[in-house]
Amino acid sequence: DAKTTQPTSMDCAEGRAANLPCNHSTISGNEYVYWYRQIHSQGPQYIIHGLKNNETNEMASLIITEDRKSSTLILPHATLRDTAVYYCIVRVATGTASKLTFGTGTRLQVTL
């Protein structure tokens, strides 16, 4: 799986958009970009994933650059409950290589 690079930590004011960047310059054509988050010591929670088109769901939006070498997770209106570690992961969709490999993620702190 391609490696990813994320900032160690970020702060965001409550109610503002949180934009979390991720670099994945060695991503392969068949690898998807996944985002998960982990609140305190709970199990990681799936947020969103995409291949090359931008994606949006009820939790967040995912913007992938045209060359697919980087992406941004957007939480449109961050709340205190969004404080968590956010993991950007790239992996193929199927087969024995489709397991998640976690890095150290970005610790997002949402403040009043």
Next chain:
Amino acid sequence: DADVTQTPRNRITKTGKRIMLECSQTKGHDRMYWYRQDPGLGLRLIYYSFDVKDINKGEISDGYSVSRQAQAKFSLSLESAIPNQTALYFCATSDWKEGYTFGSGTRLTVV
């Protein structure tokens, strides 16, 4: 009931003891995984199984073994626990459409 249930939630055991962590799921997923997490670090894959007859080692399988008793059950064993196996352990299942679903974790302390 949770989609992925891990038991026990917390366990303290002595060095050299055998311990089993259990995981069951109601998602109907074929794929199941065991991860461990040490403080301040991301999750590391111990073992994974893509169906009942399939078992694969992850990046840190030494000192661990697993059993896939059924599609819904995947247990992790520490044959002879040692203190550096003190960690938070997570079980997960996956499906292409839904991504990964994680359990709430088992906090294991080996003294």
